[in-house]
Amino acid sequence: MKFLLLILPIFAMANKGLEITQKIDTHNTGFVGEESKMTMVLINAQGDKIKRELISKTKEIPKDGDKSLIKFLIPKDVEGTKMLTWSHKKDDDDQWLFLPSLKKTKRIHSSNKTSSFMGSEFSYEDLGSQEVEKYNYKFISEDDKNWVIERTPLKKSGYSKQVSTISKKYMNAVKIDYFNKRKELMKTAFFDNFKEYSVGKKKMYRAGKIHMKNLLTKKESILEWSNRRMGIKHKDTTFKKEGLNETF
Amino acid sequence: MKLFSLFFLALSLFSMTKFNADVGFNQRLFKDDDNSKTKSYNPAINLKFGVKHKTNNFKAKVLMDSLYDFADKERFYFYPEEAWVAYDNDEDIIKLGFQHLNWSSTEAFRPSDIVNSRNFDGTIKNANKIGELMLSYKKIFGNSSVMAFYAPYFMKPLYPGEENSYGAFPDLEDPIILEDRNSTTDDLWHHQFGGILNFTIGKSDIGIHYVNHIDRSELDVSLFPTNFIVTPLGPVPSSFDIVPVFSRVSQVGITSQTAIFESILKTELVHRNHPDYTGKKDHMIGSLGIEKSFSLGDGELTALAEGIYTFSLNNLQTQNVLFDNDALLGFRYAFNDTAGKEINFSVISDLKYFNQHIYNFDYSQRIGNDWKAEIGLNFVDAQVKNNYIGAEVLDNADFIYANIKRYF
Numbered sequence: 001m002k003f004l005l006l007i008l009p010i011f012a013m014a015n016k017g018l019e020i021t022q023k024i025d026t027h028n029t030g031f032v033g034e035e036s037k038m039t040m041v042l043i044n045a046q047g048d049k050i051k052r053e054l055i056s057k058t059k060e061i062p063k064d065g066d067k068s069l070i071k072f073l074i075p076k077d078v079e080g081t082k083m084l085t086w087s088h089k090k091d092d093d094d095q096w097l098f099l100p101s102l103k104k105t106k107r108i109h110s111s112n113k114t115s116s117f118m119g120s121e122f123s124y125e126d127l128g129s130q131e132v133e134k135y136n137y138k139f140i141s142e143d144d145k146n147w148v149i150e151r152t153p154l155k156k157s158g159y160s161k162q163v164s165t166i167s168k169k170y171m172n173a174v175k176i177d178y179f180n181k182r183k184e185l186m187k188t189a190f191f192d193n194f195k196e197y198s199v200g201k202k203k204m205y206r207a208g209k210i211h212m213k214n215l216l217t218k219k220e221s222i223l224e225w226s227n228r229r230m231g232i233k234h235k236d237t238t239f240k241k242e243g244l245n246e247t248f
Numbered sequence: 249m250k251l252f253s254l255f256f257l258a259l260s261l262f263s264m265t266k267f268n269a270d271v272g273f274n275q276r277l278f279k280d281d282d283n284s285k286t287k288s289y290n291p292a293i294n295l296k297f298g299v300k301h302k303t304n305n306f307k308a309k310v311l312m313d314s315l316y317d318f319a320d321k322e323r324f325y326f327y328p329e330e331a332w333v334a335y336d337n338d339e340d341i342i343k344l345g346f347q348h349l350n351w352s353s354t355e356a357f358r359p360s361d362i363v364n365s366r367n368f369d370g371t372i373k374n375a376n377k378i379g380e381l382m383l384s385y386k387k388i389f390g391n392s393s394v395m396a397f398y399a400p401y402f403m404k405p406l407y408p409g410e411e412n413s414y415g416a417f418p419d420l421e422d423p424i425i426l427e428d429r430n431s432t433t434d435d436l437w438h439h440q441f442g443g444i445l446n447f448t449i450g451k452s453d454i455g456i457h458y459v460n461h462i463d464r465s466e467l468d469v470s471l472f473p474t475n476f477i478v479t480p481l482g483p484v485p486s487s488f489d490i491v492p493v494f495s496r497v498s499q500v501g502i503t504s505q506t507a508i509f510e511s512i513l514k515t516e517l518v519h520r521n522h523p524d525y526t527g528k529k530d531h532m533i534g535s536l537g538i539e540k541s542f543s544l545g546d547g548e549l550t551a552l553a554e555g556i557y558t559f560s561l562n563n564l565q566t567q568n569v570l571f572d573n574d575a576l577l578g579f580r581y582a583f584n585d586t587a588g589k590e591i592n593f594s595v596i597s598d599l600k601y602f603n604q605h606i607y608n609f610d611y612s613q614r615i616g617n618d619w620k621a622e623i624g625l626n627f628v629d630a631q632v633k634n635n636y637i638g639a640e641v642l643d644n645a646d647f648i649y650a651n652i653k654r655y656f
Contacts, residue, residue, distance in 0.1 A: 042586045050586045050617065075588070075617040076655030079268065092507065094451065103350040103377075107453055107505040109512055109541065115548040116584035158543070217546075237338040241453065242393035242446060246341055246386070 017137030017149045020166070025132050027171045030202045034058040036228035042120050045218040052118050059234045065089055065129045067239040072118075082244050085110070087129035092155075098244035105244050114158030120221035121187060121212040123158055126178075146174065159186075170194045170205040180216075187214050193224075199231035206230070269297035272653040274315075278413035279646040286413040292317040294653075298330075308333045313376065315369070322409030323369060328379040341386040346379030349397070351444055351457055353503040353514040356576045356596065357556035359533040360457060360501045360516045363397075363442065365405040365464050369414065378403050396443035402436040402462045402494070414645045418490045420469070425462055426495040429525040438462055438496075451507040456500075463497035463522075495526040511540040514554075532559040533572075546585070552578040555599075573600040588620075589613040604630040622651045 040052040053074040059067045065087030072081045080100035087093045093110035113125035135151040140163065142148070147166045153159065160183050165175040173191055180186040193208030210223045237243045272294035280288055298311040311330040317323035332345025352358035364377040382399035402425065410419040424432040442459035470493050473485030501518030514537040522528035537554035558572040578594035590612050598604035610624030628645045 044586065075614055076268075076270075077588070077614065077620045077653070079655075092451075094507070096453075103348050104352065105453075107507060107512055109507050109510055114543045115541075115582075116546060119584050119586045119588060235338055237388055240388060240391065240393075241448070242388045242391070243338065246336060 016139035017151070018132075020139065020147050020149060021132055021135075021137050021151070024166060024171050028204055029060065031058075031197075031199050031204060031230050032060055033232035033234040034228065034230050035232050035234075036225045039224050039226065040118065040120055040122075041222045041224075042118075043220040043222070052120070054118075057232075057234060057238060059236075059239055063089075065093065065131050068129065069239055082247075084239060084241055084244060085128065086239070087131060089131045089133045093128070096241045096244065100245075103245055105241050107241075113156075120223075121214045121217075121219055122210075122221055122223065125158055126189070126212070145169070167194075170207075172205055172207060174207075184216070186216055187212055189213075195228075197228075197230040204230075264303055265299060265301040267297075267299055267656075269295070269656045270653050271295050271656075272651055274649065274651045276647050276649045281413055283413075285410055287317075287319040287411050288413060290317050290319050290323065290413075292323065305335055305337050306333070307336055311379075313367075320409065320411040322411050325367060325369070325406055327367070327406075329377065330379050339388050341384075341388075343382075343384045343386075345381065347382050347384060347397070348377050348379050350377075351455055351503060352516065353453075353455070353505045354516050354535045354537045354554055355514070355539070355552060356537075356554050356578070356594070357535040357571050357574065358516065359518045359535055359556065360455075360499075360503050362459060362463070362465050362497075362499060363399075363461070365403045367406040369406060369408050369412065378406065390447075392445070392447035394443065394445045397441065399440040399461065400437055402438055402440070402464075404436070405464050405467075407467070407492075413647070418469075421472075421489045421491045423492040423494055424470075426493055426526060432493070453505045455503040457503070458498070458500045460498040461496070462494050463520075464494060465497075468493045468495075495522065495528070497522055511538050513538050529561060531561045533557070534559070537576075544581070547581055547583045550580040550582075552576070552580075552594075554578075571596070574598050587613040587615070598630075606630070618655050620653045620655070622649075622653075624649050 035057045036055075038054050038056055040054075042050045042052065051074060055071045055073065057069045061067055068085045068087070070083045072078045082098040084096045084098070085093055086095075095108050095110040096105050097108050098105045113128060114123055116122070117124050117127055134154055136154060138150040138152075140148040140150055145168060147168065148163065149166060150161055150163045152161045158180070159178050160181050161179045163177040163179070164173045166172065167174045172194070175191065176189045177185055178187040178189070190211045190213075191207035191209070192211065194205045195208055196203055196205050206225070206228065208225050208228070212221045212223070214220065238247070274290070274292045274294055276290040276292075278286075278288045278290075292315055294313075294315045296311070296313050298309065301308045309330050309332060311328065312326065313329050314326040315324065328346040330346055330348050332343050332347055334341055334343040349363045350361060351363070352361035364380050367376040367378055380399050380403050381401045382397045384395060384397035386393055386395040404423055407420055408414045422434060424434050425436070425438065426432055438461075440461035442457065442461065444455050444457040446453070446455045448454070470491050471488040472491055473487070474489050475485065475487040476483035477486045498521045499518050501516065503516045504514070506513045516535045517532065519530070519532045521530045533556065535554060535556040537552060539550060539552045541548055541550045554576040556571050556574050561572070574596055576594060576596045578592070581591045583589040592608070592610050594608045596606040605628075607627040607629070608624065610622055612620060612622040614620050625648050626645065
């Protein structure tokens with residue numbers, strides 16, 4: 001009996017963490033499709049800056065993970081390279097890379113998500129589709145404005161855990177602490193410039209800026225969205241590997 | 249008013265047009281090959297420029313590649329990689345012009361990749377393709393597509409010239425095409441056609457293709473006497489023109505890329521059918537590769553192992569084929585830093601003639617967002633013992649290179 005009394009609060013915390021995450025997920029679904037231009041500024045430990053530009057398109061897939069297409073614009077040597085991702089709720093994602101110089105579409109394995117995205121402090125894992133089913137959750141704390149929830153990955157990940165501070169107003173994370181495999185606090189992402197979007201009768205917020213600070217290397221990356229449009233009904237062909245070498 | 253309308257129309261068309269170009273300054277330094285004809289040092293300038301335009305369902309693209317060598321005057325080229333107009337409604341794509349097709353799944357040995365002619369000036373890693381004049385139609389449906397093409401003109405491959413230290417290539421004349429057992433033509437207009445069906449099953453991308461065209465995957469030559477000396481036994485040829493002879497082939501093949509055990513498994517299997525009059529034997533070629541990436545520090549290490557095997561041909565029948573029974577081991581380390589630093593190393597070993605190896609090493613990085621620098625080493629260990637069989641044709645093609653490219 002004493003054992004049950006000890007473990008019940010742990011189950012309750014896990015349930016509450018999952019419940020809040022599901023509530024946020026439900027709130028943020030229904031965006032149909034999204035398109036935006038993204039600018040990423042990479043800052044090294046000495047403060048030198050370099051810019052990256054890309055175009056991102058996302059299509060919401062009911063009952064499965066989203067489909068996304070990223071087209072690289074800057075740096076110029078990779079201009080026209082495209083990455084197509086079909087994320088799945090439980091299964092490994094499907095991912096393809098189109099290399100314009102070879103006119104070739106390569107299937108790539110999605111398990112290696114821990115690598116840096118375009119030399120930034122963001123990893124592919126940070127920017128990929130965040131499916132609820134891929135983590136365990138634990139409720140940490142709550143105040144008037146925010147919830148704090150810890151999540152641990154169920155599959156291969158570059159992190160031992162992530163601690164998210166989630167705004168009750170925006171129903172989105174405003175801060176995420178990333179802990180490495182040695183359980184050290186490695187990176188912190190700050191979400192800012194929230195903007196409200198209407199899709200049908202639904203209203204939802206999206207961050208216009210993420211500032212990622214690597215506490216171990218002192219490097220930083222700032223990702224900003226411009227011309228973001230929500231509720232777009234993308235054509236299916238936009239997210240087919242067969243069409244990657246046809247679109248400009 | 250009409251003038252204004254025209255001006256705004258031109259402006260809007262211009263705004264839908266994208267231009268891009270890159271200029272490269274290339275240096276190659278070969279090991280001395282004791283041949284007075286060849287140039288050991290090749291400073292060259294390489295210009296590539298492109299234009300793309302899209303208006304509603306119509307689009308057009310031109311991408312030209314060119315190179316001028318300041319030492320080797322024969323090392324000059326200018327050709328379209330792509331130059332086409334297309335109608336594209338996302339499901340049906342009709343394209344007319346010079347096109348570049350790539351159906352391969354493996355990286356180094358690509359028996360399925362036979363459609364376009366190549367520019368063999370450079371490293372094996374960077375054998376560039378020359379656009380082929382064709383009319384093509386592609387239909388995208390579900391997670392599949394079917395594509396068919398008709399190509400009426402045979403584009404000549406570009407081989408290194410006599411002054412080029414890259415390989416033991418003689419000065420080649422314009423090619424001829426074998427039409428029958430005793431009949432050749434220098435006319436390059438021929439019916440060529442093919443198609444591919446691509447589809448996905450689970451974690452596998454599969455392609456099934458058929459091509460019927462003038463084969464340019466191997467180089468056969470004929471010697472035509474140009475001068476004779478008179479001997480007591482009669483006239484004896486004293487010099488020859490070396491003429492490449494190409495002939496028809498039909499190929500059917502299957503390719504696949506499969507995500508399995510956190511790796512990508514790549515396979516290609518083709519069957520080549522030669523008309524009887526060519527005297528060539530029908531055969532199959534298979535290639536198999538596995539690619540796996542690992543996170544290593546802040547970067548990513550990708551390891552690649554590939555092999556190719558030619559079935560049912562003897563040594564004599566494969567002597568004009570560069571890769572017929574070979575293996576490759578390659579590594580790529582991407583530092584994943586702001587400069588995009590990258591190291592590549594590969595070794596290709598002949599599994600039939602164990603004395604043949606081709607090594608390639610390069611390092612590249614960006615300088616800012618608009619410049620990219622690359623240095624590398626190409627080393628061929630294939631002493632000529634068997635009359636230029638396999639990689640022996642590349643013996644002495646040892647060189648170091650340095651390239652710097654500016655993107656616009």
